[in-house]
Amino acid sequence: MTNSSVDYRLIDSTLRDGSHAISHQYDEDDVIAIVRGLSTAGVQVIEIAHGDGLGGSSFNYGFSKVDEKELIARACQEAGDSTIACLLLPGVGLADDLKDVKELGVGMARIATHCTEADISEQHIQMAKKLDMEAIGFLMMAHMNSPEGLVEQALLMQSYGADAIYIADSAGAMTTEDVQRRVSALVKALDIPLGVHAHNNLAMAVSNSIAAYQEGAANLDGTSAGLGAGAGNCPTEILAAVSNKYGIETGVDALKLMDVAEEVVRPIMPRQQVIDRAGLILGYAGVYGSFLLHSQKAAERYDVPQAEILMELGRRQVVGGQEDMIIDVALELARKHAEANE
């Protein structure tokens, strides 16, 4: 399914992972402008959903301003030659959600689990295949598992019928060497293509993505202007520009992607995607990127330092989806601080 004239396939997740950075407040106009821009620039796959995947709208992760299925329908109408993809976390969304989005015109489903829990994705990968969608197994928080461990998990997803596997550095915690070791082990072991989804908490997103390509990854993720969880994702327009410098053929127009980032995405960003203390700590402590804004809110609400919340979450080895633990940690810290002041 990968276009053979390009060296890797670019999947843009501005409308899914980027949703975290705007607290899931996308509206129809945003979706239309972003999909048109990305499609015109030649992006092959555009992912859209609540940041925590289909069905993610909740107290725990934040409610979507507009029903994601309305936005997905709109994206499909505007997609042109691009494929529209959705992400789904088993345990949050349902296999039934895939049926709904298939009818709207979605062609790809990325089924995401924590990097040690691939066996909860069987139902959903099989459903995607039954619906004749491209199915990608997406292993999150990949820094928390060894290359050998990831191979084991990826092989499970391959056995369920996945067309490709992704590893996601959801905490933006990997060095280039961490990426290289994992990608080379996976490329060797799998019969299907591999992809890498990078975050920029340690300022490594673009270089790690290029390193992943050089080790054999055939799919790479980005978001426009890096909009996304934590300090942000691998910025699509920078990845395209750097790829050109390396002579890597992406099939996308880097200048047009710069236009989308500058003229469409930056104007709707509530804050620029910078690596501030909290963002850096996410990568440093290995904490799921989407905890950033939730921990900021809890820090204000309970008057405790955000950095302390994030370090404690890292110590507890919480995984993606456990946003409720932010409140738990904030309450405990508030109690400790109060006791210390007595």
Place this chain on the structure above:
Amino acid sequence: MTLRCAIVGSGNIGTDLMYKMLRSNMLELVALVGIDPESDGLARAKDSGIEAPHSGPQWVIDNAADIDMVFDATSAYVHMRHHADYASAGITAIDLTPAARGPKVIPPVNLYEHLDAPNINMVTCGGQATTPMVYAIRRVIESLPYAEMVSTVASRSAGPGTRQNIDEFTKTTSTALREIGGATKSKAIIILNPAEPPILMRNTVFAGLPEGSDHQAVLDSVHEMVDEVARYVPGYRLKNPPVVETGPFFTPGGEVPHRAVVLLEVEGAGDYLPTYAGNLDIMTAAAMRVGEAIATAKSKVPA
């Protein structure tokens, strides 16, 4: 009177339930039935002097004359295939899978409403842990437009049945928050956490509080209900005091100015898996509570 019981399913839940039933003087365990002769559960049953056939649900049907009640700890699909056979054989089925064929029972909310039902569904471990809280909040406010639960269990305590049927878990749990908890709309989320040493089971309940709700009454009602559940699940407790947070929150049930957040932890009794597996404990303890209530009810009715 004493009821003669069989447990079907020799995995984590069935084996944990076996140890609890061996201590009961109202439920007499006739057999732990599995399908894998090599399973750890069946070996432990034999060690405890309990019959341990591996011919699956059919064994129960074949021995129906000697069995009053079956506890099904297999999977939703297996229960859906066999629930009618148990009913026609006159065996009361306590269903510990999310198959949801019979009425759902959450002991501190509706234990006595379905004691004569031929099939009782125990919802899910997360449902047992969180529905009482949703009900506790609902009973002191005018309406509960939306409730949500997040359950996190240690990877090691989630067996293959749970993993292959994760959608059934969220759907059945979410339904229980509405039907039994009293929420108008609901959502359930489950997360597996592989941390070592394994984490204790965690459950968080979020409830949207409409304008004019008495927050102190909500908090008091939650505390009362925690005590109620802890009576049959000793490891059930609040990890932090419940709090009311200020929004507004734009829930699927409409905008609410506040939400209640209840952070729970369940430490298991360690009957089979170690104490981190509170998810097993809350399920099997609730099933025992139902089984014993049925036995008590039957002994009060002259035959």
